[in-house]
Amino acid sequence: MRLVPLWLVVIVGVTGFGEQSPWIAATCPPDAPFTFCTVVEGAWSTALVDRGWRRLGLMTPWSIEIRDPYTGQIAGAIAAPTPMRFVGIPVFSPDGGFLATAVDDGSVRVWDVETGKELRLLPSHMLGGCVAFSPDGNLLAAPGPKREVVVWDVATGQKKLSLFELQPYEGSCVAGFSPDGRYLVAMAAGISALSPPLSVVWDVATGQVVRIFPGPMVFIPDGRVLLIHYRGSGQWIALWDGPLGGKLRESLLLWPASVMTMSVSPDGKFVAFGLGDGTVRFWETATGQEACKLDLRSVLGLEGETMIVQTSFSPDGTLLITGLWTPSTGKLQVHLWHVGELLGAVSAGP
Numbered sequence: 390m391r392l393v394p395l396w397l398v399v400i401v402g403v404t405g406f407g408e409q410s411p412w413i414a415a416t417c418p419p420d421a422p423f424t425f426c427t428v429v430e431g432a433w434s435t436a437l438v439d440r441g442w443r444r445l446g447l448m449t450p451w452s453i454e455i456r457d458p459y460t461g462q463i464a465g466a467i468a469a470p471t472p473m474r475f476v477g478i479p480v481f482s483p484d485g486g487f488l489a490t491a492v493d494d495g496s497v498r499v500w501d502v503e504t505g506k507e508l509r510l511l512p513s514h515m516l517g518g519c520v521a522f523s524p525d526g527n528l529l530a531a532p533g534p535k536r537e538v539v540v541w542d543v544a545t546g547q548k549k550l551s552l553f554e555l556q557p558y559e560g561s562c563v564a565g566f567s568p569d570g571r572y573l574v575a576m577a578a579g580i581s582a583l584s585p586p587l588s589v590v591w592d593v594a595t596g597q598v599v600r601i602f603p604g605p606m607v608f609i610p611d612g613r614v615l616l617i618h619y620r621g622s623g624q625w626i627a628l629w630d631g632p633l634g635g636k637l638r639e640s641l642l643l644w645p646a647s648v649m650t651m652s653v654s655p656d657g658k659f660v661a662f663g664l665g666d667g668t669v670r671f672w673e674t675a676t677g678q679e680a681c682k683l684d685l686r687s688v689l690g691l692e693g694e695t696m697i698v699q700t701s702f703s704p705d706g707t708l709l710i711t712g713l714w715t716p717s718t719g720k721l722q723v724h725l726w727h728v729g730e731l732l733g734a735v736s737a738g739p
Contacts, residue, residue: 411423412424412425412688412726413425414426414427417459417460417461417725418459418460418708418725419708419725419726419727420727421727422727422729422730422731423727423730423731424727425688425724425725425726425727426724426725427722427723427724428445428456428458428459428460428461428710428723428724428725429445429447429456429461429722429723430720430721430722430723431447431720431721432449432719432720432721433447433448433449433454433721434448434449434450434721435447435448435478435479435698435699435712435721436448436698436699436710436712436721436723437478437479437480437481437699438458438481438701438710439481439482439483439484439485440481440483440484440485440704441483441484441485441704442458442459442701442703442704442710443458443484443485444456444457444458444464444481444485444502445457445458445461445710445723446479446481446488447721447723448475448479448490449475450469450474450475450476451468451469451474451475452466452467452468452469452475453466453467453475453479453488453490454466455467455502458710458725459725461723465502465503465505466505467488467500467502467505468505469492470492470498470507473492473493473494474492474493475490475491475492475493476490476491476492476493477490477491477518477519477520478490478518478519478520478562480519480520480521480522481502481522482522482526482543483522483524483525483526484526485502486501486502486503486526487499487500487501487502487508487522487526487543488500488502489520489522489529489531490520491513491518491520491531495512495513495514495534496510496511496512496513497510497511497512497513497520497529497531497532498510498511499511499529499543509541509543509546511529511531511539511541511546512533512534513531513532513533513534513539514532514533514534514535514536518532518562518563519562519563519564520532520563521563521564521565521566521573522543522566523566523570524566524568524569524570525570526543527542527543527544528540528541528542528543528549528566528570528593529541529543530563530566530573530575531563532563532575533551535553537551537552537553538551538552538563538573538575538591539551539552540552540573540593550593550596551596552573552575552591552596562575562576562586563575563576564576564588564605564606564607565607565608566593566608567608567612567632568608568610568611568612569612570593571592571593571594572590572591572592572593572599572608572632573590573591573593574588574589574590574591574606574608575588575589575591576588576589576605577589577601585603585604585605585618585619586604586605587601587602587603587604588601588602588603588604588605588606588616589601590602590632599632599633600632600633602614602616602618602629603616603618604616604617604618604619605617607651607652607653607660608653609653609657609660609674610653610655610656610657611657612631613628613629613630613631613634613637613657613674614628614629614630614631614632615627615628615629615651615653615660615674616628616629617648617651623641623642624641624642624644624647624648625639625640625641625642626639626640626642626672626677627639627640628674628677638677639677640677640678644662644664644666644670645664645666646664646665646666646668646696647664647665648662648663648664648665649663649664649665649696649697649698650662650663650697650698650699650700650712651663651700652700652701652702653702654702654706654732655702655704655705655706656706657674658673658674658675658732659671659672659673659674659680659732659735660672660674661700661702661709662700663696663697663698663699663700663711663712664696664697665696665697666686666695666696667684667685667686667691667695667696667697667713668682668683668684668685668686668697669682669683669685669697669700669709669711670682671683671728671731671732671735673735680732680735681731681732681735683709683711683726683728685697685711685713685724689713689722691715693715693717694715694716694717695713695714695715696713696714696716697711697712697713697714698712698713698714698721699711699712699723700712705729706729706732707727707728707729708725708726708727708728708729709725709726709728710723710724710725710726711723711724711726
């Protein structure tokens with residue numbers, strides 16, 4: 390592996406590494422501590438990976454390229470139905486075998502990733518937003534034709550459940566299922582046009598709303614809930630003991646930019662927040678505090694506006710994939726970062 394020294398990344402609160410620690414550019418995939426590589430760079434709008442990191446998807450309005458997430462090697466492509474375009478945020482099934490996204494005729498479609506063949510056409514009102522597969526890949530939740538949330542059987546294309554509660558958030562987003570598949574979360578409009586969206590949680594078995602959280606949320610692997618919300622002029626992060634439990638801890642985020650994306654490490658110890666200033670902030674669930682940060686602008690020597698629009702941990706937690714978008718060029722850069730030792734040092738403490 391050929392190593393090329395580049396800039397420095399500031400490491401906050403990592404005992405033993407001091408104020409700064411060098412990151413080194415390497416060939417993909419990076420296999421040594423504090424190395425990184427550029428997987429791809431191009432005019433894509435969205436990057437996504439499946440849960441097992443079998444496939445990387447790169448979307449334009451007319452096609453979704455399928456690549457190897459570790460090397461960037463092209464493995465196939467899915468074309469939008471002529472003359473339509475892809476819209477919203479696509480998602481892979483957990484095993485990477487299927488891909489679902491919205492099309493600008495208002496439908497949601499499901500494709501076989503291996504063959505590129507369209508398998509399902511599901512009615513919707515979507516002209517954007519997002520959909521979600523259940524953890525076992527058998528169900529797909531998406532906004533329906535009457536602005537409800539519909540749960541579909543992927544194998545048969547049959548409707549399993551319709552959830553009509555609350556006015557859907559503009560650009561409706563089905564955020565995902567809980568790790569055990571028991572609960573489903575979707576975004577809904579706030580109490581006013583200027584209010585942030587709400588997270589509505591349903592029990593999939595009963596179709597009943599069990600809780601409404603005041604902001605975007607994600608589940609961590611053990612079933613606890615991570616919530617981003619605003620109070621006063623501040624942005625807060627809170628950890629809840631599941632959708633039915635109480636608040637465990639809460640902290641004010643003193644960050645200079647808004648959260649664009651977030652992902653949870655496989656062991657649930659860290660959350661990687663991608664910010665609109667080109668940094669990734671690693672938040673420790675055990676302490677409720679920022680553990681360290683990765684400043685991509687500094688490492689890559691970039692100037693001007695950049696934002697992190699994608700983060701995802703590899704299945705073993707050793708690597709982090711980031712999508713860095715530069716508005717002035719319309720380019721998306723996908724990088725891999727070897728973060729295992731960095732986060733391991735934080736967990737070990739002094």
